[in-house]
Amino acid sequence: MTGTTLGTSPYRSYVYAYPHKTAYRPLAGRPGGRPLLSDLWATERKDALSLYLHIPFCEVRCGFCNLFTRIGAPDELTTRYLDALDRQATAVRDALGDDAPVRFTSAAFGGGTPTFLTAGELERLCDIAEKRMGADLSAVPLSVETSPSTATADRLAVLADRGTTRVSIGVQSFVDAEARAAVRPQHRSEVEAALGRIREAGIPVLNIDLIYGIEGQTEDTWRTSLDAALAWSPEELYLYPLYVRPLTGLGRLGAAAQEAGGPDAAWDDQRLRLYRAGRDHLLAHGYEQVSMRMFRRADAPPAGPDDYACQTDGMIGLGCGARSYTSSLHYSFDYAVEMREIRGIIDGFTTTTDFSRAEVGRYVDGEEARRRHLLQSLLQAEGMRSAEYRERFGSDPYEDFPAELERFAARGWLADPADGGSPSARSASGRSPAGGPAASGLLRLAPEGLAHSDALGPELFSPAVRAAMAAYEAK
Numbered sequence: 001m002t003g004t005t006l007g008t009s010p011y012r013s014y015v016y017a018y019p020h021k022t023a024y025r026p027l028a029g030r031p032g033g034r035p036l037l038s039d040l041w042a043t044e045r046k047d048a049l050s051l052y053l054h055i056p057f058c059e060v061r062c063g064f065c066n067l068f069t070r071i072g073a074p075d076e077l078t079t080r081y082l083d084a085l086d087r088q089a090t091a092v093r094d095a096l097g098d099d100a101p102v103r104f105t106s107a108a109f110g111g112g113t114p115t116f117l118t119a120g121e122l123e124r125l126c127d128i129a130e131k132r133m134g135a136d137l138s139a140v141p142l143s144v145e146t147s148p149s150t151a152t153a154d155r156l157a158v159l160a161d162r163g164t165t166r167v168s169i170g171v172q173s174f175v176d177a178e179a180r181a182a183v184r185p186q187h188r189s190e191v192e193a194a195l196g197r198i199r200e201a202g203i204p205v206l207n208i209d210l211i212y213g214i215e216g217q218t219e220d221t222w223r224t225s226l227d228a229a230l231a232w233s234p235e236e237l238y239l240y241p242l243y244v245r246p247l248t249g250l251g252r253l254g255a256a257a258q259e260a261g262g263p264d265a266a267w268d269d270q271r272l273r274l275y276r277a278g279r280d281h282l283l284a285h286g287y288e289q290v291s292m293r294m295f296r297r298a299d300a301p302p303a304g305p306d307d308y309a310c311q312t313d314g315m316i317g318l319g320c321g322a323r324s325y326t327s328s329l330h331y332s333f334d335y336a337v338e339m340r341e342i343r344g345i346i347d348g349f350t351t352t353t354d355f356s357r358a359e360v361g362r363y364v365d366g367e368e369a370r371r372r373h374l375l376q377s378l379l380q381a382e383g384m385r386s387a388e389y390r391e392r393f394g395s396d397p398y399e400d401f402p403a404e405l406e407r408f409a410a411r412g413w414l415a416d417p418a419d420g421g422s423p424s425a426r427s428a429s430g431r432s433p434a435g436g437p438a439a440s441g442l443l444r445l446a447p448e449g450l451a452h453s454d455a456l457g458p459e460l461f462s463p464a465v466r467a468a469m470a471a472y473e474a475k
Contacts, residue, residue, distance in 0.1 A: 008455050009268050011241050015379065015457030017323065018372045021335045023468035024360045034357040037095035040326050044314055046100055051107040051135050053085070053125060054319030056346055057116040059149055070112075070342050078117060080350040081319075082124055088318055089132035091355035096316075104135040104316075108143040112321070115150035119158045126162040133316070138163035143205075145170070148186055148194040156201035166205035167198050168238075174228035175221050178214045182242070188228070195232050204301050205235040212274035213242035213267065222274050226281050235300035238293045239278045241271045241454065275451060289381050292453035320349035324358075327369070331361030341475045366393075368462060370400050375460045379453050383415070383444020397443060404460055405443075413449030413456060417442065 013020075027034045057073045073081070096102050107129060117125060129135045143166040144159055151169060159167065173179050174188050198206055208229045212222055229237060279289065287295040315325040320333045333349065336342050364372070370393055377384035389397050398405055408414050449456060461469075 010272060010452045010455045011243065011268060012455050012458045014240075014243065014454055015375065017330075018375050018457075018461070019330065019362050019364070019368065019465045020469055021323070021332065022472035022474075023465045024330070024332065024335065024362045025468070026334075026360050027331070027358055034359060035329070036357055037092060038097065038356070040329055040331075040358060041096050041314075044326050046096055046102045046314060048103065048105045048314070050315040051104045051129060051133060052315060052317045052319075052322050053107075053109050053114075053129060054111060054317065054322040055081075055109065055114040055117060055125070056112040056319065056321050056342070057081075058111065058113045059116060059147070070339060070346060073116070077346070077350070078121055081346065082117075082121060082128070084350045084352060085125075085318055086128050086132060087353065088355040089128050092316060092318065093133055095356065102134060104133065104140060106141045106143075107135050107137055110145050112145075113147050113150055114144055115146040115152075115155045115159075117155075119152075119154040122155055122158045123162070126158070128318070133318075141165045143168060146194075146198075148191045151194040151197055153197050153201075156197055156203070160201045160203050164203050166207060166236075167201075167203050168207040168209065168236075169194065169198065170209045171225075171229065172209060172211040172240075173214060173217075173221075174225040175217075178217055178221060178225075181215045181217075182211065192228075199232065206232065207236035207238060208232070208234045209238045209240060210278075211240045211242050212278060213271040217270075217274065219274065219277050222277060223281065226278055230282075230285055233297070235297050237282060237287065237295045239275065239282075239295065240293055241275065272451060279451075289450070291380050292450045320345055327364070329358065329361050329363050331358035333359050335360070336475045338475055362465075362468070367400075368465070369393075370395075370397075371460055371462055374401060375457055378443065378445060378460075379457055381444070381450060383442050386441045386443055389443075401460070407459070408449065408456060411449075411452075413445055413452060415442075415444050415446040415449070 056070060057078065058071060093102075109125065114125070115122070126137055130137055140163075142162075142164045144164050145168045146155075147170055151167075156167070171191050172182055172184055174191060176187055179186050195206075195208075210225055210229060275292075279295075282295045283289065286298050288298055290296050314327070315323065317324040317332065321335075323330060323332045334345050336345060370389075373389065373392065374384065374397055377389075384397070386397055389395075393400075405414070445453070445456070
């Protein structure tokens with residue numbers, strides 16, 4: 001089955017948060033203007049929060065990257081950024097108050113590349129999380145993103161000493177020619193050296209990111225990257241399909257299958273073929289599929305809350321590229337992809353003195369909360385128990401989203417409710433092992449549904465969110 005036989009590309013959009021930031025708008029123009037954080041958090045539960053600190057700096061920007069990050073940090077910009085982060089953390093912690101317990105159950109440093117910071121700056125970043133926000137980094141899962149060139153021994157030593165439980169490194173390809181095609185200047189020898197330093201640091205969980213769909217990539221070269229990654233026995237592997245986004249390096253170069261030009265059937269078929277090959281290879285090597293992208297070694301230590309937990313629980317994001325979530329509002333700072341715009345936003349952040357109000361965001365009503373819960377749960381291989389949905393919302397997902405679920409079932413994307421067993425125990429064919437437990441009330445994707453996660457997810461977006469995203473002017 002290919003994307004074209006379904007009448008839609010299987011690679012419409014990677015849904016890592018809902019609503020997407022392009023649906024956010026300045027809050028100043030709403031009645032009441034920019035809301036005070038103290039008001040937003042006054043009635044929220046704060047005993048199971050996620051904490052995210054965003055560092056918007058990289059040594060280089062990969063050709064496929066549309067993340068909020070800039071190249072380099074001249075004139076002590078990192079110092080000014082950390083100063084602003086410190087001010088923001090103080091204001092946010094004050095806004096959370098002390099009337100109810102404030103507790104963080106997970107933490108993450110992302111970007112950009114957090115390890116762009118020096119070892120001393122990483123110490124300060126950890127101090128901001130602990131001394132300003134009150135997060136005990138030694139007692140909760142702490143995930144940090146890194147890159148081959150910045151995963152140095154002194155930085156990794158700081159991270160290990162401060163309680164980091166997971167390091168994620170973006171490799172994308174172990175084949176030098178493919179790295180160049182993705183506009184990612186690196187050599188395999190540098191990657192291997194960085195992986196050696198991460199293992200030597202003793203951080204419990206290593207995640208390696210790989211990308212499929214690069215120009216010139218074949219099943220043989222894809223297998224080369226997979227086997228090179230497996231040689232390090234990573235606890236986790238993420239397999240990402242390549243996207244070509246507006247305003248990115250590959251977008252400006254006019255690489256194949258730009259989204260503005262519509263679906264590219266040959267490229268879709270290539271990515272699906274490589275996805276299935278990668279999935280089957282990892283399953284055969286003792287990895288369990290957690291989502292379309294994520295694979296975890298069967299004997300890996302617990303990694304903490306699921307990726308989508310912050311969509312259900314509250315989240316505090318610090319830094320100019322971070323999101324925060326309350327039950328009724330998702331908020332952040334302005335968003336951009338083009339380098340000049342990003343620089344302007346970062347410069348504005350570093351000079352901000354008042355962090356007491358939300359700037360940009362989108363209010364989330366009950367219907368959107370249902371969509372978010374269904375979307376984030378359904379895109380995980382274990383799926384969602386309808387009873388948990390009913391307990392939270394007082395309704396049934398089949399009653400709330402009959403058209404969407406009927407459409408997914410007609411396409412073969414939903415697993416048969418009678419098909420028992422845990423998703424991680426299933427083979428790629430979708431068959432459960434003999435004697436598996438009954439799956440009554442379990443709503444989850446079939447293997448083909450997982451393969452089409454990037455088509456399924458956007459179909460659950462509300463008309464209002466779609467309209468807001470369509471009206472967004474990329475900058």
